[in-house]
Amino acid sequence: MLRFSLRSLWNRRFVAALTVFAIGLSVALILGVERLREGARDSFSNSASGIDLIVAPRGNSVQILMATVFGVGSTGTGMGWETFEWLEDRPEVTWAVPIQMGDNHRGYPVIGTQATYFDHFRHSGGQPLTLSAGAFFTGDKPDAAVVGAEVAGRFGYAPGTVIINAHGAGEVSFDLHDEAPFTISGVLAPTGTAVDRMVFVTLEGFDTLHADTEVPADPFDRMAVAEKADDDHEAQDGHDDHDAHDEHEAHEDHNEHDAHDDHADGDNHADHDAEGHADDHSGHDDTEAAHHHEPDRLNAIYIGLANRMNVLGLQRAINDRPSEALSAVIPAVALAELWGITGTAERAMRLMAWAVAISGMIGMVVMLSATLDTRRREFAILRSVGATPARIFGLIVTEAAVLSASGLILGLVLLTIGTFVTDPILTARFGLHLGWNVFGARELATLAIIFCAGLFASLVPAVRVYRMTLADGLSVRL
Numbered sequence: 001m002l003r004f005s006l007r008s009l010w011n012r013r014f015v016a017a018l019t020v021f022a023i024g025l026s027v028a029l030i031l032g033v034e035r036l037r038e039g040a041r042d043s044f045s046n047s048a049s050g051i052d053l054i055v056a057p058r059g060n061s062v063q064i065l066m067a068t069v070f071g072v073g074s075t076g077t078g079m080g081w082e083t084f085e086w087l088e089d090r091p092e093v094t095w096a097v098p099i100q101m102g103d104n105h106r107g108y109p110v111i112g113t114q115a116t117y118f119d120h121f122r123h124s125g126g127q128p129l130t131l132s133a134g135a136f137f138t139g140d141k142p143d144a145a146v147v148g149a150e151v152a153g154r155f156g157y158a159p160g161t162v163i164i165n166a167h168g169a170g171e172v173s174f175d176l177h178d179e180a181p182f183t184i185s186g187v188l189a190p191t192g193t194a195v196d197r198m199v200f201v202t203l204e205g206f207d208t209l210h211a212d213t214e215v216p217a218d219p220f221d222r223m224a225v226a227e228k229a230d231d232d233h234e235a236q237d238g239h240d241d242h243d244a245h246d247e248h249e250a251h252e253d254h255n256e257h258d259a260h261d262d263h264a265d266g267d268n269h270a271d272h273d274a275e276g277h278a279d280d281h282s283g284h285d286d287t288e289a290a291h292h293h294e295p296d297r298l299n300a301i302y303i304g305l306a307n308r309m310n311v312l313g314l315q316r317a318i319n320d321r322p323s324e325a326l327s328a329v330i331p332a333v334a335l336a337e338l339w340g341i342t343g344t345a346e347r348a349m350r351l352m353a354w355a356v357a358i359s360g361m362i363g364m365v366v367m368l369s370a371t372l373d374t375r376r377r378e379f380a381i382l383r384s385v386g387a388t389p390a391r392i393f394g395l396i397v398t399e400a401a402v403l404s405a406s407g408l409i410l411g412l413v414l415l416t417i418g419t420f421v422t423d424p425i426l427t428a429r430f431g432l433h434l435g436w437n438v439f440g441a442r443e444l445a446t447l448a449i450i451f452c453a454g455l456f457a458s459l460v461p462a463v464r465v466y467r468m469t470l471a472d473g474l475s476v477r478l
Helices: 002-011 013-047 061-070 081-088 116-120 149-155 203-209 219-260 262-291 308-319 331-370 373-384 389-430 441-457 459-474
Strands: 053-057 093-105 108-113 131-134 144-147 182-188 199-202 300-305 326-329
Touching: 002 013, 002 389, 013 061, 013 331, 013 389, 013 441, 053 061, 053 308, 061 093, 061 300, 061 326, 061 331, 081 093, 081 300, 093 116, 093 203, 108 116, 108 203, 116 300, 149 182, 199 203, 300 308, 308 326, 326 331, 331 389, 331 441, 331 459, 373 389, 373 459, 389 441, 389 459, 441 459
Parallel strands: 108 199, 144 182
Antiparallel strands: 053 300, 053 326, 093 108, 093 300, 131 182, 144 199
């Protein structure tokens, strides 16, 4: 019967192909929506694992989460360094990591932070960040940078590569900081999270980008900033020339004085030794300052607690801090709020996918029913060679099973091709990794439901052909 069903469908291959395509498209949409939803939730959850609290200027919790963890948007004007020191000294806090944002590198977010970020940040259920090449930056190299796996792979970066960042979030760059380049010290191993799309620099290096001029919010005011920078540069050149001339005259007077006073020369030699020692000590202080750089403003602070039972108490203390308007965000709660916002869109996408599946089933019923009258001669011949109405009934059901199974296989093929094409795009733009997951129980149950629905839909034309062949067999035709 299966072989006969295949030959019968081949005689109506155009209509049958359209029916299979409709079923396959519905299967791809249903499974694709579920895979996209699960991939988004897994990627978001993995990126925020290991962080107990995110402290930022007062704002919406979802916005703070998206900006600090995923590099989408901003957190506002910033908060003072005193807040970081206050949090670091609290007994509930095990570790605290400062975060600065507001720059990008060729569309990828730039994060200013300390080397402790790589010690405490966790992803994918508690896994630490590792390097595929190079080393993490340290405080004594303020121009060092660590790049994510996607950034390095897209632009071919490796340790030792010099990069230039720009002011602005996303792909919008207001000013190119070519006066303060960075040298890549390390490349992170792939994590499948938003970290792969980030560039990390030191706090001192981040502040260096904005030390000379402040870029205005209005792009048209940049001309005024450039003119002011040129005027300051010319004034500085004139001042340097004047200082050089005064220094030259003072040097000549000093030489004349040394020529007539040997005792003074000895004193000057002693003073020179003292100054050299002071310079060495000053250089040591500069190194310590680079290691313990304290920026004026921060955009966020990651907090880790020794006991997570204290998270609500600390959150209340941060929110009620009188000296500064702050928000303490629990990542898991913010993610639940995000899923609540996107839940309506998810349900709408599911309904659309199932609507396509139902339309495919209806199309199959229409195709099978529309051909019944034209196939009465075929059924009469089958009856004449001994086929019972029950076997002809089974023939229609078998054809529906073949169409449904072919639609399921086509849907899986379309889903695989769609995943192969869209996964790099989603990973690059949104940090969402769909992956090549083996079908789980939920997806297999969806496929079984669609297949059973196809068989159930075929009962309508099957019952009709059963009655038709039974009536034709009992009728006397002259």
